[in-house]
């Protein structure tokens with residue numbers, strides 16, 4: 153039984169907190185949040201005590217922490233938890249600066265604790281099956297990876313201004329998925345972006361619509377299409393094309409019901425956003441972390457995966473705003 157402390161009890165913290173509490177191999181012992189009400193809500197639901205971050209890190213009965221605070225706290229908390237000897241699961245991204253991620257990973261290595269980063273989409277049963285089939289060789293040699301990733305609606309411009317921009321905040325998941333499916337590291341990054349959805353996002357210096365092309369040393373190509381708005385819900389599709397064929401995973405709808413008439417076939421909408429679409433992925437992700445810690449194996453995705461996705465997000469940002477491809 154692994155005793156776990158939750159740091160940050162907001163949108164994603166509530167999901168991980170409930171999953172820890174429901175897991176037979178883990179116990180949610182304590183929860184910390186700057187908002188007393190947010191921490192109390194999880195405490196009431198799970199029985200975990202409300203505590204400060206320092207108290208959780210100092211508690212030797214707590215063996216692992218799940219970090220769900222805002223991004224700008226992640227690197228400091230990872231380091232503090234590592235120094236306290238705790239296994240760490242941290243939400244993406246590790247930090248908005250690749251340099252800061254590197255120093256953070258050095259501290260984790262020195263402390264010798266396991267670190268896993270929350271690239272939850274790797275654990276989505278549909279996408280995991282695509283990956284497994286790619287690994288089985290069912291598509292043959294991978295040539296083209298296509299990722300379509302569109303949020304239902306844009307976040308407020310105030311959020312965008314502090315987010316690090318679309319490539320670091322949103323597309324980072326897709327950049328990780330591209331690495332995951334390509335099976336090789338991209339060495340060339342092309343990017344274009346526009347503010348077409350919300351002019352305030354453009355005023356904040358960001359884009360809300362973007363396309364990225366990645367190329368690996370052997371010539372494999374990934375294309376990523378991102379938008380902050382999709383009128384039909386959370387659009388999450390991937391496709392891997394190779395020498396033997398194509399493997400793809402489509403959207404998940406709210407029901408499997410279809411109505412067919414002479415006018416066409418109508419399905420229910422796709423699931424609205426990440427809390428619904430990736431509910432299973434978050435559970436399996438936590439299971440994977442707990443398994444790795446229990447078996448003493450390095451968890452995956454690792455801190456290094458967090459760094460590599462960030463380097464790609466930085467390169468995409470540079471390519472978009474300079475209008476020139478970036479070589480890595």
Ligand SMILES: NC(=O)c1ccc[n+]([C@@H]2O[C@H](COP(=O)([O-])OP(=O)(O)OC[C@H]3O[C@@H](n4cnc5c(N)ncnc54)[C@H](O)[C@@H]3O)[C@@H](O)[C@H]2O)c1
Pocket residue numbers: 159160161162163164165184185186187190205220221222223243244245270271272426
């Ligand atoms: N993997 C995913 O699918 C996914 C989804 C959403 C968010 N995230 C990531 O998770 C992180 C949190 O995002 P969110 O949407 O849950 O944000 P949120 O704002 O809903 O929650 C953050 C929580 O941290 C608390 N907090 C802020 N400052 C604090 C402090 N100094 N000490 C303690 N608690 C503090 C806030 O009160 C809030 O409850 C972000 O880094 C985000 O990128 C990942």
